[in-house]
Amino acid sequence: MRVCVIGAGAAGMTASVFLAREGADVILVEKNEKFGKKLYITGKGRCNLTNDCELADLFQNVVRGEKFLRSSLYGFTPQNTMSFFEDLGLKLVVERGNRVFPFSQKSSDVIKALQIEIENLGVDVKLGTEVKQIKKTDDGFCVVTAWENIKCDKVVVATGGMSYPSTGSTGDGYAFAKSFGLKIVEPRQALAPIIVKQNVSALQGISLKNVNLCANDENGKEIASEFGEMLFTNRGLSGPIALTISSYINRKQNVVLSLDLKPALDENALDRRVLRDFDERKNQDIKNVTRALLPERLNAYVLKCAGIAESKKVNEITKEERAKLVKTIKNLRFDVQSLAPFTEAIVTSGGVDLKCLKPTCECKDVEGLYFVGETIDIDALTGGFNLQLAFATAVCAARDIIKKSAQSAQK
Ligand SMILES: Cc1cc2nc3c(=O)[nH]c(=O)nc-3n(C[C@H](O)[C@H](O)[C@H](O)COP(=O)(O)OP(=O)(O)OC[C@H]3O[C@@H](n4cnc5c(N)ncnc54)[C@H](O)[C@@H]3O)c2cc1C
16 A cells, blocks of 8 residues: 655654554655754754643644544553653653653754654655645555655645744645645634733843733733743743743634732732832832832833833822833733744744544545644644644554554455
């Protein structure tokens, strides 16, 4: 049985290994001149390849496609991913938050492990070969590339999403899917910096710990709320909690963000703290007192939002002004303008509609055609979860192909 796998990223390389190990004749086609260009930049070059957690925790970190992913993730768990790589000779290390990295801290070692196995298994690798079209034939498929037509029995499309397009993931899988009549859920940026309407350029570079960011819709209904670290950029918010929030607001309009700079204190407790500071430094400028609560540049921004002049003496601050200050610290408002473009989004939300696929990732209406990895409408949060989804869907498709070919050989 000849299987053409399109895309030598995380999903395509894994599918190739699982197919070739079971004796399939695999052709792996990649438009770049090398394997795993995106894998190389994952985890800031360290590759957080999975998360050593229970499946229940994993599902909590899936943003889209949780139900669909059940069979692939039960079939190939994070612990299976770890054993798979360890068996390839890659030593692993589990870090904070169960994040799994190669012990060498080099993403290139993850790529190397897969590449060596692919070569050892005799997979026919065609690098620098862009697939232009997939055609259905009487006895299988014809994969049309710039150089040749590849005839095969089955096709696995693992072309990724649209984020970081310089890595080769330019949404080509969507066109292939459409040509077979499959629906595409409009791709949106996920795990992307958030651009806000307010001018926050003065805050660029400030990083905050132990803050809470909450996203509400235009009616004030909470969409998502995250506690942790974030960072101001020239045009908005980034860092772990902002990236997480972005994945939940990427299909919403008029989203309002509320940043709680002191989540450990409720409004009353914060007011008591401010009052105590005021009592101790009655004759000072307000900015010198609130400096104890907030980083320098954020201090000026918060006072401006609260409508209090930085040089106003503490003993001149009215009760109303103090209440406004406390409210602003607890609820610093930002109106979302958009998410940063796909060039800055870690993953793509949307893609091949899961309703068109069986849980094995095979198209319901086109036997033998599979879509795996980020090209389908699945996405997850940071922590190694997105690569886990890519590996698990790839393995699920490969196993289904092998199972079906064994069944048809028996007939
Ligand atoms: C900066 C960054 C850091 C990340 N860090 C992490 C992390 O640490 N942990 C984690 O879990 N996730 C991380 N991710 C997300 C993760 O990298 C992706 O979810 C994952 O790589 C998706 O795998 P894939 O195989 O589906 O697609 P990709 O890895 O995008 O691979 C698709 C491949 O298909 C090829 N291709 C596309 N079109 C064609 C065509 N027409 N013909 C031939 N080949 C084609 C592409 O060139 C590419 O090589 C990160 C993403 C980014 C951008």
